[in-house]
Amino acid sequence: MSTEMMQAMVVAAPGAPLTAVQTRVPVPGPGEVLVRVRACGLNFADTLLVAGKYQVRPEMPFAPGMEIAGVVEQVGEGVTRLPLGARVAAYAGYGGLAEWAVVPADRCAVVPEGMPDTVAAGFLIAYGTSHIALGWVAKLRPGETLLVLGASGGVGLTAVELGARMGARVIAVARGPERQAIAERAGASVLLDASADIRAEVKALGGADVVYDPVGGELAEAALRATRPRARILPIGFASGGVPQYPANLLLVKDLSVLGVHFGAWADHSPEAVRGCFETLFAWWRLGRLAPHVSNVLPLAEAEAGLDLLRRRQATGKVVVEIAG
Incomplete structure (x- = not known):
């Protein structure tokens, strides 16, 4: 001792x-x-x-x-x-x-x-969570639309940045012009206020292929209903305090996938994958691709x-x- x-x-x-x-x-x-x-x-x-x-x-x-x-x-x-x-x-x-x-x-x-x-x-946690969620779990593809809730927060902002680097059109949801400007600098293509009608606004933009959700609550419900067929929904956390309940009938008729991402579990069951993730992210930082x-x-x-x-x-x-x- x-x-x-x-x-x-x-x-x-x-x-x-x-x-x-x-x-x-x-x-x-x-x-x-x-x-x-x-x-x-x-x-x-x-x-x-x-x-x-x-x-x-x-x-x-x-x-x-x-x-x-x-x-x-x-x-x-x-x-x-x-x-x-x-x-x-x-x-x-x-x-x-x-x-x-x-x-x-x-x-x-x-x-x-x-x-x-x-x-x-x-x-590690913010970038690691977003890299695993978007790259390994959702398999985000260039040209897809990524909807990020809580886009100016710790993990949300990294999802905006990585999504843009991966070639997605990023719709960032953040409260107020100052927070939206931060998301825009990170690479967001479309900015929406958290008080907006997210379901209507995103559907008018063609819908989301991937939803990155560290917020939960009412925003999660609106995002779910703004998805395209075969979209992937990533519950990352519940900063609003509300844990979303996903209706199975909607998942069925739209062929949706809900894919939970818990960074700590990945660190436990896939440490080699996580180390590879860190090596990639640090390499991008050295090249000036991450801010x-x-x-x-x-x-x-x-x-x-x-x-x-x-x-x-x-x-x-x-x-x-x-x-x-």
């Missing part, structure tokens, strides 16, 4: 605010690495995690923070792929809002030279404020907590 101490932001009970504590630096086990955390990317799923409403429920108290960027400082038994001192981004699951974190080595990716920690910390959007960078002591930005859906792109320089 390590005797060295570190600062962490932890949740002690479901729904409680984060509090700063001193706790022991963790020790990596077989197949794991100890990372000195420099930045932690926050995701909407972190808000569910601290509320006790996520599918993964760590024993409390624990530090949330699903993805990190930092430096490998210690490796566990059997780890040969990552040398000491390597700059990595990692999908930790939780534990990222701390000065050190232990993560499985196969969930780490070496960060390209020149990529800032604040960008690397928010890169990650970080809207807020906060210090560790203000991590609760970062989660609140996500709860109130006030952020665009990613919210990142900077832990060490």
Whole structure:
């Protein structure tokens, strides 16, 4: 057991605010690495995690923070792929809002030279989810119409960007001109306000071949009814709080497919595919084909404020907590 101490932001009970504590630096086990955390990317799923409403429920108290960027400082038994001192981004699951974190080595990716920690910390989950959803699951084709709900949010914005890079016509749904402008810069061809009649507007544009939905609720219902025959619907999350119920009769008569995408499950059952996904995405970043959007960078002591930005859906792109320089 390590005797060295570190600062962490932890949740002690479901729904409680984060509090700063001193706790022991963790020790990596077989197949794991100890990372000195420099930045932690926050995701909407972190808000569910601290509320006790996520599918993964760590024993409390624990530090949330699903993805990190930092430096490998210690490796566990059997780890040969990552040398000491390597700059990595990692999908930790939780534990990222701390000065050190232990993560499985196969969930780490070496960060390209020149990529800032604040960008690397928010890169894997958002871009990884969209790349797997659009490329691997929906098999989006050039010339198809992609409808993205929540298009200025963390994952939605990456779906706009990747969809456009894959040759799709992207219809971006976002609330207000400022958020729509962000989606337009990412590559959206058509901009719709979230308050519009999405069903009527999208049908007038010919309908959607693929729906990327991190929002759920009423928007999900409208998007479903704006699909073309044989469309693919991708439930990514439920930021609105409403979990859509897809009527089987409509799926049948329109020959629709509903294809759930859970990044954490892919990391568990297909780690090689996920690593290949990261290699592709980092290569695109090095070539200047991706432009990650970080809207807020906060210090560790203000991590609760970062989660609140996500709860109130006030952020665009990613919210990142900077832990060490």
